[in-house]
Amino acid sequence: MMVDASRKAISDAPPSDADAARTMRLGTGTSLVILLLLLVAPLLVKNFIVFQLTTVLIYGIAILALNILTGGSGQFSLGQSAFYALGAYTSAILIEHAGVNYALTLPISGIVCFAAGFLFGLPALRLSGVYLALATFALAVATPQLLKLGALEPWTGGVQGLVVDKPDAPFGLPVSQDAWLYYFTLAIAVAIYIASVNLLSSRSGRAMMAIRDNEIAASAMGINVALYKTLTFGVSAAITGIAGGLGAIAVQFVAPDSFTIQLAIALFLGMVVGGVGWLPGSLVGAAFIVFIPNVAESISKGLSGAVFGVLLLVVIFLVPDGARQVAQACRSVIGRRKG
């Protein structure tokens, strides 16, 4: 079953559960190096690559949200595209119809998605494993149709979607729109990452992981299982919604076709490639889902889908636990050298 799977994904990992919190994040040194790379990257590449990197960060945030859900409380969702869409539309509608500043729309998107996620988490409580996966899958399938709904058309633009204006850098800063948006996204991504690491190593985080590892035992320990599970759903949805809002601003367009089941599947694949439950892996997974399709089509246009599938298989054959496994291998090699 899928929940068992995520449990297995985590308990199979070599480091003992004693330093579970440490395995969720990278060492301070490594983190700072990666942050530095992310900070200088836009100075070295063309604007369109800056845009691609922004996309990677945005998907990274969304995958992180899924990691919190699956790695944190052991629930599994194939419906993240629904929350991503809700966040994107909330931001787009606020910017275009209400003239709200783009930065201010993000917390609103987060709150709206938190509420939606929390509410969806209630029926989800009753479901587990594969049944939960399919309930969330249903949500993802239904999303484009809900967005097309005639009654909502004055706000959503119906099948035609909504065009969003791209923000300029504030205070007359001498950076391009792309670079500004990149740094803006990076700041939010870093903030969310730090908050998530802290959340998972806090009391609440330990409660969530206790639920993941054994629900019945957790409830015997006095943890309010229902509350924590729905809260986790809400938090995960809120973060996904913020990513969606950023996505709408970066792409400058929202339409039902942008948020199909394909998006939910891409986010899921990103999580697997990055390593289930390993937060830093989110960035690796996001890079995979942004860049590997481009690699695939450069190899063969007619068979781009097949090439993508083969590349994905190669990755999961070599490292079934994703980037997390690579990181652990590196760590043990370095550790051996030092020792």
Add this chain to the structure above:
Amino acid sequence: MSVRQRLRIAVLVAAAVAVAAASGSALARKAYDTGATDTEIRIGNIMPYSGPASAYGVIGKTEAAYFRMINDKGGINGRKINFISYDDGYSPPKTVEQARKLVESDEVLLIFNALGTATQTAVQKYLNGRNVPQLFVASGASKWNDPKQFPWTMGWQPSYRIEARIFATYILKTRPDARVALFYANDDFGKDYVNGLKDIFGDRWPKIVAAEESYENSEPSIDSHIVKLKDSGADVLVNISTPKFAAQAIKKAAEIGWKPMHLLTNVSISIGAVMKPAGLEASEGVLSAGYLKDASDPQWADDEGMKAFMAFADKYMPGANISDTHLAYGFAASQTMEQVLRQCGDDLTRANIMKQAARLNDFAPSTLMPGIKINTSAADFAPIEQLRMMQFKNGRWVFFGDTLAAGAID
């Protein structure tokens, strides 16, 4: 100075000026923007090669093959075409990424025949902001014809809305007391048709339209919609669906013994890919308004344009399924692109591309139906605006009436 001397000087000066002007214009004639050189023209394109809309990918493959043929023949005005086509999987965020890659990294001169309404809407503002031609968008939305707001965007095929108006006018003319059943795709394509019908039916809509059913592309079978539409008692069926669903609808209507006057969108009139699978008997009598020749229609066997197309397909796309109308579509669109580039001569600036694209005059690509010609002007960014009414009889499409232009309907 005598008058004669003055005259001589004047003549000399005039001659000098003329020579200078001539040589000057010879210099000015070679003008390039990013993406064009003495030897190469880079053209960008975006298609859904993967994902749910991958059936359209063959348009991009046809175009790539077409430009290969052009290059084998020496290119256009001595320049080879470098056709760069990317996959967006029909997802607007990916379209934005690919369009930016084409413009900023591959540095193409223009984007040609990129496919999809939502996907191309996502990049319309970006391309117009950068003054990059978004030429001959592969979508029938009417919004591409808006030269005032989007002077760098131009559609190509007849808009869905125009076709819908032609249908509505035809219904009112031939069956004034018609009861119409409307079957349409719940997306931009279907909604545009509905708007076109509304343009003509106006206030009479509730009286004329007996039933409406929309379908989603995720539905495996649309049979139950057809059963419901029949139950409405309608005697006219307007069928706005993509090939698979159109074939299902024709087949189901025949199976349940419903024989309304059946008007079918020209998106789905391929004999090989729709009518034959649905059953030739079931398809008998279906009406449509077309603009493309269908390679699987026997009536074009000896047609000069079709022969050119077949020769191309045999050599450059061996093994391709010619009954797929997307091939004929890609062929005609590429010919239009070629024509614009030929007209541009050595002035390959983006501004001149748009200028020449807006100066197409009675241009008739090989795979367009006889009588249908491409005309554009500075105020008219809708290249194909004509359609011909036709009826499916004995395994082929039979034309009737005149070539209908959008102008005649408005």
Add this chain to the structure above:
Amino acid sequence: MELLSNQILAGIATGAIYACMALALVMIYQAIGQLNFAQGEMAMFSTFMAWQMIHWGAPYWAAFVLTLMLSFAGGVVIERLLFRPLAKAPILTNLAGFLALFAIINSVAGLIWDFTIKPFPSPFGSSPFLGSRLVSTHQAGMIGVILLVLAVLFVFLRFTRMGLAMRAAAAQPESARLVGIDTNRMIALGWGMAAAVGAVAGMLIAPVVFLDPNMMGGVLIYGFAAAVLGGLSSPPGAVVGGFLVGIIENLVGTYVSGVGNELKLPIALALIVIVLVVKPSGLFGRQEIKRV
């Protein structure tokens, strides 16, 4: 009342499609305890193989039988080549493997047979069944075949040694190994059977929806809904689930005023989620007992 009965009949007719797919999904779930997202694409590929044979001149039933055999072999090969090496990997990684397989099969089929739709013959014809214009002879035949497959599966899983061993291998792999069951063989067998049942489903569905590489995209979604509604551990439940989804969807489209037609799938899915909330293992599924 006539409208109601008509809509129910039409729902059963489309429900037969969902039931076919759901049955194939439950079959693989029985064998490996996972949902195969590539099941629909495997079925599509099998159907294309049958189409190609018929196109080359093979009689329908010969192509049918040969396709079943090839599909069975194909299922075993996929298990050996792709999923045996992943057996120790986390199940979410396996799910990613299914999605990769989905992309590969879809893309390869598109390259070989292109994306235009192809008619697929039905051995039952397509005239009205017993004078009802709502159910064609093909759909009636389809329901008959589903019930037949269901009966065979029931007998196999319930009354044969091999069927019992297969269920044991899926439910309790370690205990099964202890009592001497070759679980690897059982898993391969399960894959083969699921692929064969999928091929039957594909060949029954194709005459209604036409054959093209994307034909199973929508069917898979409904098949999942049906399988879950019926309960993943119950083949008869999957079939009943399929018919129920077809009927619910049609009734929602007809009787929910205003948004019914536009939102019939979302509303049907919401109803299924509600059913699941009341009965978390589906209508006919067994409640799993958790151990501490």
